[in-house]
Amino acid sequence: MNRVLITSALPYINGVKHLGNLVGSMLPADIFARYSRARGRETLFICATDEHGTPAELAALEAGQDVATYCAEQHEIQKALGERYGLSWDYFGRSSSIQNREITQHFARQLWKNGHLEVRTTRQVYSNAEKRFLPDRYVIGTCPHCGYERARGDQCENCTRVLDPTDLINPRSAVSNSPDIEIRDSAHLFLKQSLFVEQLRTWIDSHDKEWPALALSIARKWLDEGLKDRGITRDLEWGVPVPDDIADGQLKGKVFYVWFDAPIEYIAATKEWADANGKGNIWKSWWHDANDVTYWEFMGKDNVPFHTVGFPVTIMGSGEPWKLVDRIKGFNWMNYDGGKFSTSGKRGVFMDTALELLPADAWRYYLIANAPESADSNFTWDHFAGVLNKDLADVLGNFVNRVTKFCIARFDGKVPGEGVYGEDENTLIAEMDRRVAQYAEFMEQAEFRKALGELRAIWVTGNEYMTRAAPWTHIKTDRDKAAVGVRMGLNLIHVFSHLCWPVMPSMARVMHLAIQPIADNAEVLPWPDYPMAKALDELEAGQPITAPDVLFAKIADEQIAEWKARFG
């Protein structure tokens, strides 16, 4: 069996992420990882905080902390939050780790040795007020085209024209508003990406059938427009230092660009995982000469170029057999009520406040069932509440409730053993076989909206069966027949819990524990990958069951109104 390596795009260190960030990388990666483990595959799910770059330095400044302390604190916050959402990382690392420093420097040395790097002098904006270089975006001024007064040095938000900081009228620092800025020459390392165009194109074409159109079109667009060499160093203090043995120390005091070291952190975090768990060199077997590994990357569409072009060039240029991505799953944006989620604008719902409203599983279900796979999707409170009330409360929750309550009322709260499965049951079993196979196939392809549609259809199948079996009617005249319906209902709950587990791990456990203890209190609820005739006849007669508390309480109209008012 092939091993499965899964990485989620790294959340930036700068504050709590919003639900759009969650649904675009971390959540789908987690669901895929859980599915993979449920199928019994050896799985490694890696994520980390992306900690370098100007925004981190400025956020630390604003918080009155040194950047290392700031990042350490924010990392812990994001880690704890992720765990509350059930994100089952094997390791949640930090791009500022010593492991990433070493491996990033290793890649840079390889690229230098192989002649893929060169030193070029560039003109950079320097702010005397802050005594630091400023990225183009952090220089603001009046747009020469449209007169907008807060145009950024890379692009004018008002007229969308691409700019250079030197184009701006009355340029000033976006950080301090100081106009005391100047242009200085600065030497930087450039990665000669242009040398890799053909190699990249061949590689991308080889994944023509596997990658979604979104990823292919973005990747090819970069190649078609002519791949430019890319500066991979910055005039910052917080980052992976450029080693002195590259370019005779010309880059002394500079650090690698955050987008150079961030994807390498996927590898480095694997080493962090091994180091933390006494696994020695095992980390390397996942990345180096790892021909038995299928590697999946999950990311938002803004990240696609870095994963289809930038990082692959780093790996190809190293001349070493590091693992390239096999399957890319890219997501569009989830919008909030017709506009963007915005971290800086504090618009939308954030991971921490969302949990004040509803449990993680409810968010996991809604978000992934409405993931922006083929196009941007839109979060509205009415849609959110409508989907959860119908799917989780009415279809699934009520199913669990009606079956367990009836069993307790009429069969002493024990799995009834009387009677044998007949035509109704065989019809159900056949449909379950078909639907579970379909659900599995969608999960294999990481087609989450379709998978969740099928999961929901599976729950509906259960309700249809109960209507046909009608044990509440048969109990009056034929106790054995009623027993068959209840026994099948309880078996369905058991199977549902296993099928739900990748998506809603906590709710799945509640469902399972109502029907049957979990053997050895295992973390993973494995996939029922054998015929439903067996899976739906597993519970032992006499096994005591309980009716769980309401799985998901319906959201009242007044509650929706309150949330709308609170979040705008």
Place this chain on the structure above:
RNA sequence: GGCACCGUAGCUCAGCGGUAGAGCAGGGGAAUCAUAAUCCCUUGGUCGGCGGUUCAAAUCCGUCCGGUGCUACCA
């Protein structure tokens, strides 16, 4: 400006060359075990506009309109 993606029932979306589909919402009925939850039936669309290719187009091509994103120093 360039490029990409999207525009299908009131809403959220699937279908992507062969007689228009799902879920929700709306209408009617059944059932009464259950969180008044379920189940069955059903009303909704000249598939953004125009033109073309084809025996056949929601599906391919062109063009226009509308929306979104990217455009390499935010990450």
